Amino acid sequence: MEGDIAQMGQFIGAGLAAIGSGAAAIGVGHVAGNFLAGALRNPSAAAAQTATLFIGIAFAEALGIFSFLVALLLMFAV
Amino acid sequence: MATETKGAEAAESAVGMPQLDFATFPNQIFWLLVTLVVIYFILSRVALPRIAAVLAERQGTITNDLAAAEELKKKAEEAEEAYNQALADARAEAHRIVGEAKAEMQAELDAATAKADAEISAKAAESEKAIGEIRAGAMDAIKDVAREAAAEIVSTLGLKADQKAIDKAVTAKLKG
Amino acid sequence: MATEAQGEAGGLAIHPMDQFIVKPLLGDGPVGMFTITNVTLWLFLAILAVVGLMVIGTSRRAIIPSRSQSVAEMAYGFIYKMVEDVAGKDGLKFFPYIMTLFLFIVFANFLGLIPMSFTTTSHIAVTAVLAALVFLTVTILGFVKNGASFLGLFWVSSAPLALRPILAIIELISYFVRPVSHSIRLAGNVMAGHAVIKVFAGFAAVAWVAPASILAISAVYALEVLVAFIQAYVFTILTCVYLKDALHPHH
Numbered sequence: 001m002e003g004d005i006a007q008m009g010q011f012i013g014a015g016l017a018a019i020g021s022g023a024a025a026i027g028v029g030h031v032a033g034n035f036l037a038g039a040l041r042n043p044s045a046a047a048a049q050t051a052t053l054f055i056g057i058a059f060a061e062a063l064g065i066f067s068f069l070v071a072l073l074l075m076f077a078v
Numbered sequence: 079m080a081t082e083t084k085g086a087e088a089a090e091s092a093v094g095m096p097q098l099d100f101a102t103f104p105n106q107i108f109w110l111l112v113t114l115v116v117i118y119f120i121l122s123r124v125a126l127p128r129i130a131a132v133l134a135e136r137q138g139t140i141t142n143d144l145a146a147a148e149e150l151k152k153k154a155e156e157a158e159e160a161y162n163q164a165l166a167d168a169r170a171e172a173h174r175i176v177g178e179a180k181a182e183m184q185a186e187l188d189a190a191t192a193k194a195d196a197e198i199s200a201k202a203a204e205s206e207k208a209i210g211e212i213r214a215g216a217m218d219a220i221k222d223v224a225r226e227a228a229a230e231i232v233s234t235l236g237l238k239a240d241q242k243a244i245d246k247a248v249t250a251k252l253k254g
Numbered sequence: 255m256a257t258e259a260q261g262e263a264g265g266l267a268i269h270p271m272d273q274f275i276v277k278p279l280l281g282d283g284p285v286g287m288f289t290i291t292n293v294t295l296w297l298f299l300a301i302l303a304v305v306g307l308m309v310i311g312t313s314r315r316a317i318i319p320s321r322s323q324s325v326a327e328m329a330y331g332f333i334y335k336m337v338e339d340v341a342g343k344d345g346l347k348f349f350p351y352i353m354t355l356f357l358f359i360v361f362a363n364f365l366g367l368i369p370m371s372f373t374t375t376s377h378i379a380v381t382a383v384l385a386a387l388v389f390l391t392v393t394i395l396g397f398v399k400n401g402a403s404f405l406g407l408f409w410v411s412s413a414p415l416a417l418r419p420i421l422a423i424i425e426l427i428s429y430f431v432r433p434v435s436h437s438i439r440l441a442g443n444v445m446a447g448h449a450v451i452k453v454f455a456g457f458a459a460v461a462w463v464a465p466a467s468i469l470a471i472s473a474v475y476a477l478e479v480l481v482a483f484i485q486a487y488v489f490t491i492l493t494c495v496y497l498k499d500a501l502h503p504h505h
Binding site: 094095096097098099101102103104105106107108109110111112113114116117118120121122124125126128129130131132133135136139 | 271274275276284285286287288289291293294297298300301304305308309312315316317319323326327330331349350351353354355357358374376377378379380383384387441445
Binding site: 055 | 271339445491492
C-alpha cells in the first residue's frame with residue numbers, strides 16, 4: 001500500500017512536470033510569433049536574424065526539455 | 079529503484095531510464111570519442127581541403143569564364159561598331175556618287191539647254207532678217223507701185239509730174 | 255517498477271525506453287568499456303555516412319557538381335558561413351571541429367530515425383561528452399587567448415556598479431549551466447520524439463485505435479525529421495556563439 005501511494009505521487013509529479021513542456025511551447029510560439037511580426041515589418045532585416053531566432057527558440061525549448069526530463073525521471077528513474 | 083537497473087540486468091528490459099544506466103557510460107564515451115576523432119581526421123585531412131579546393135577552383139573557373147565573356151562581349155561590340163562605321167561610310171559614298179551623278183546630269187542638261195537656246199535664237203534672228211528683207215522688198219515694191227501710180231494719176235490729171243516731187247511726196251506719205 | 259505499472263494499467267506492453275538500452279552486439283554479458291555494443295555499431299554507421307557524403311560523394315572533384323557533391327558542398331558552405339557570421343573570421347580555425355560536431359549530430363539523428371535503429375544522440379552520456387568538449391575548448395581557449403581579461407565576460411561593465419556583483423553571479427551560473435542545457439536539449443529532444451513514437455506504436459496494438467495511432471506516428475515522425483536537423487543546427491550555432499564569447503569576450 002505504501003508503495004502504491006509513492007507511485008501515485010511519482011505519476012502525479014510527472015504529470016505536473018509535463019505541464020512545463022506546454023509552457024515551453026507557449027514560449028517558443030512567442031519567440032517565433034514576435035520574430036514573424038518583426039520580419040513582416042522589416043523583411044530586409046529578417047534574414048540576418050534567423051540565427052538569433054533559432055538561438056532564442058533553443059533557449060526557450062531547453063527549459064521545456066528540463067521539465068520533460070523531470071517527468072521522465074519521476075516516471076522511470078526514481 | 080534506479081540502483082536495480084544497473085549492470086547486465088538492464089540489458090534485458092528497460093526498467094528505468096537506460097540513459098541513466100551509468101554502467102554503460104564508459105563504453106559510450108569511449109566509442110563516441112573514437113568516432114569523433116575519426117570523423118575529425120577524415121574531415122580535416124581529406125574532405126574539407128578537397129571541398130575547399132573544388133570551391134576555389136569553381137570560383138576561379140567562374141571568374142575566368144566571366145572575364146572571357148566580358149572580352150567576347152567587348153569584341154562583339156567592336157565588331158558592331160565597325161559594321162556601323164562601314165555602313166555609315168557606304169551610305170556617305172552612295173550619297174556622294176548620287177550627288178555627282180546629279181551634278182553631271184545637271185551640267186549636261188544645262189549645256190544642252192544652252193545649245194538649244196542658242197540655236198533657237200540663231201534661227202529666230204535668221205527668220206527676223208528674212209522677214210526684214212521681205213518687208214523691205216515689199217516696201218520698195220509698194221514705193222515703186224505708188225510712185226508709178228502717183229505719176230500715172232498726176233499725168234492723167236494732165237499735169238506735168240515732176241518725178242522728184244512725186245518721189246518725195248510718196249516717201250513722205252509712206253512714212254506717215 | 256514502471257514497466258509493471260504500465261503493464262497493469264492498460265494491458266498494453268508499452269516500453270518506450272527499451273529502444274535506448276545499450277547492449278552488447280554479440281551475445282550477452284556486461285557492457286565493459288571496450289565492448290562492441292549497438293552504440294558502437296551506430297556510431298560506426300555515422301562515420302560511414304560522413305565518409306560516404308564528404309569523401310566518396312566528392313571524390314570526382316567535379317567543377318559542375320553531382321548531386322551528392324553539391325549536398326556536401328552545401329553542408330560545407332552552410333557551416334562555413336555560420337562560423338564566419340557568428341564566431342567571426344578568427345573562428346574559422348575551428349571550422350573542422352565544428353563541422354565534425356555538426357555532421358556527427360546530423361547523421362546520428364537521421365540514422366536514429368531508421369526504424370529499429372539505435373539513436374546514439376538520445377543518450378545523455380553522448381551529448382554530455384559533446385557539450386563538455388565544447389565547454390572545455392571554449393573555456394580553455396578563452397583563458398589562453400585573453401588571459402585574466404576573459405573574466406570580463408562575467409563583469410558586465412555597462413551595468414551600474416552596485417548591480418555588477420549580482421550580475422556576475424548570474425552570469426557565472428549561466429555560464430556553467432551552458433553545457434548542461436547544451437547537452438540535455440539535444441538528448442531530450444531526440445529521446446522525447448522517439449519515446450512518443452514508441453508510445454503511439456504501443457497503442458496500435460488496440461485494433462480500433464490503430465489507424466489514428468499510425469497517423470500520429472507519421473505526424474510525429476515528420477516532426478522528428480525536422481527536429482533532427484534543427485537540433486543539430488542549434489547545437490552547432492550555440493557552439494559558434496560560445497566560441498565567439500571566448501574569442502571576443504567584450505561584446
